[in-house]
Amino acid sequence: MTRRTAVGLVVLALTLALPLPAAAQTGDLRAQIEKVAKAWEKAYNSGDAAALAALYTKDALLMAPGVEAASGTKAIQALFVKDLAGGLKNTLTTGDVVGAGDHAVETGTWVATSADGKHVDHGGYMTLYKKEGGGWKLYRDIWNSAMPQK
Amino acid sequence: MTRRTAVGLVVLALTLALPLPAAAQTGDLRAQIEKVAKAWEKAYNSGDAAALAALYTKDALLMAPGVEAASGTKAIQALFVKDLAGGLKNTLTTGDVVGAGDHAVETGTWVATSADGKHVDHGGYMTLYKKEGGGWKLYRDIWNSAMPQK
Numbered sequence: 001m002t003r004r005t006a007v008g009l010v011v012l013a014l015t016l017a018l019p020l021p022a023a024a025q026t027g028d029l030r031a032q033i034e035k036v037a038k039a040w041e042k043a044y045n046s047g048d049a050a051a052l053a054a055l056y057t058k059d060a061l062l063m064a065p066g067v068e069a070a071s072g073t074k075a076i077q078a079l080f081v082k083d084l085a086g087g088l089k090n091t092l093t094t095g096d097v098v099g100a101g102d103h104a105v106e107t108g109t110w111v112a113t114s115a116d117g118k119h120v121d122h123g124g125y126m127t128l129y130k131k132e133g134g135g136w137k138l139y140r141d142i143w144n145s146a147m148p149q150k
Numbered sequence: 151m152t153r154r155t156a157v158g159l160v161v162l163a164l165t166l167a168l169p170l171p172a173a174a175q176t177g178d179l180r181a182q183i184e185k186v187a188k189a190w191e192k193a194y195n196s197g198d199a200a201a202l203a204a205l206y207t208k209d210a211l212l213m214a215p216g217v218e219a220a221s222g223t224k225a226i227q228a229l230f231v232k233d234l235a236g237g238l239k240n241t242l243t244t245g246d247v248v249g250a251g252d253h254a255v256e257t258g259t260w261v262a263t264s265a266d267g268k269h270v271d272h273g274g275y276m277t278l279y280k281k282e283g284g285g286w287k288l289y290r291d292i293w294n295s296a297m298p299q300k
Contacts, residue, residue, distance in 0.1 A: 061245075061257065063274035065215065065294040069259075095211075096290065098278070100250035105278050107211065107290045109219075124213035126276045126292045128248065128255050140246065140257045142276045144215040144294035 030097040033106050033129060036136050037092050044080075044090045053077035056138045057130055063142040088112040088120055102131040103139075110143060121145050180247040183256050183279060186286050187242050194230075194240045203227035206288045207280055213292040238262040238270055252281040253289075260293060271295050 036055065043051035053076045056062065062070045062079060070079040095107045105128050112121040125143035129136040186205065193201035203226045206212065212220045212229060220229040245257045255278050262271040275293035279286040 063257075063276070063294060063296070065273075066297070066299040068296050069274055098253050100253065103248050103250065103255070105253070105255050105290075107213075107278070107292075123215075124219055124292055126213070126278065126290060128257070128276065140255075140276060142257075142274055142292055142294060144213060144292060146213070146218045147216070149216040149299065 029099050029104055030094070032136055033097045033099075033104055034094050036129065036138070037094055037106065037108070037127075040138070041090060041092050044084070047084045047087075049077050049080035049084055052080045056141070057132060060138055061140050062138075063140075065144050087115055089115070092125070099129070104129040104131075104136060121147055123147070179249050179254055180244070182286055183247045183249075183254055184244050186279065186288070187244055187256065187258070187277075190288070191240060191242050194234070197234045197237075199227045199230035199234055202230045206291070207282060210288055211290050212288075213290075215294050237265055239265070242275070249279070254279040254281075254286060271297055273297070 040052065040055055043055065053073050056073065056076050058073055060072070060076060062076045064070070064079060064083065067079060067082075070076045089112065091111045091113070093109050093111075095109065097104060097106050099105060105126065107124065107126050109124050110122060111119065114120050123143055123145040125141070127138055127142075128140035130139035131137075190202065190205055193205065203223050206223065206226050208223055210222070210226060212226050214220070214229060214233065217229060217232075220226045239262065241261045241263070243259050243261075245259065247254060247256050249255060255276065257274065257276050259274050260272060261269065264270050273293060273295040275291070277288055277292075278290035280289035281287075
């Protein structure tokens with residue numbers, strides 16, 4: 001082995017072990033997370049509590065306002081059954097997405113409208129995603145309303 | 151350069167580029183984040199809005215319930231001035247801490263008590279921290295109340 005080959009191998013090893021350039025990685029991650037957020041929105045607006053719960057990991061924790069935190073698929077689905085009874089539609093807008101490895105965090109805003117499209121409520125959310133089986137699932141989720149509390 | 155030296159360099163290069171063992175990194179990170187959470191708690195319970203705001207990055211976003219999101223030091227400090235006017239004390243309990251590189255996420259629970267120690271409110275929070283100048287600062291922060299909304 002020549003010195004040139006040895007140096008080449010070291011450079012190759014470093015290149016393989018280093019992450020992708022930040023910009024490329026971030027863009028890809030954001031697209032992946034937005035896709036899951038859109039799936040959440042679709043499930044919510046279809047009134048499908050089971051589909052919503054299936055977007056969360058089995059050990060997920062959901063902290064919704066006005067109720068105690070729901071842990072695990074069954075409790076999360078039950079929480080959404082009650083929540084969906086309100087008959088509102090939800091629109092999510094992704095703000096920031098940051099992440100590394102098997103975790104990603106999204107912050108965003110939501111707007112709830114009535115069946116006839118009138119603004120009912122709005123606020124912010126933060127979601128911690130975990131990579132499972134090659135896809136992203138919601139692992140920790142919290143939202144609140146920015147409207148004055150009655 | 152011998153073949154042995156070349157292989158050794160490749161192994162060294164890979165070792166340098168790989169992160170610390172997960173367990174060691176997680177334990178250390180959790181202690182660092184809990185320290186900041188305790189500083190938040192201390193500042194809150196001292197009624198010090200400026201000290202609270204100083205724990206956030208200059209471009210931080212705070213999503214507190216019942217008010218529009220506050221962005222930046224000045225708006226965050228103003229939000230805390232109003233919040234602290236309630237005269238409550240706040241106790242935080244860190245749940246999970248996950249992170250990598252320059253970001254970390256904490257989920258936890260909080261309990262608010264009156265000056266005479268009576269339970270007033272409680273709920274959950276999620277905080278995204280960012281490393282700045284070697285220390286952790288709050289970058290995105292949200293909480294809500296788990297108590298039934300009036």
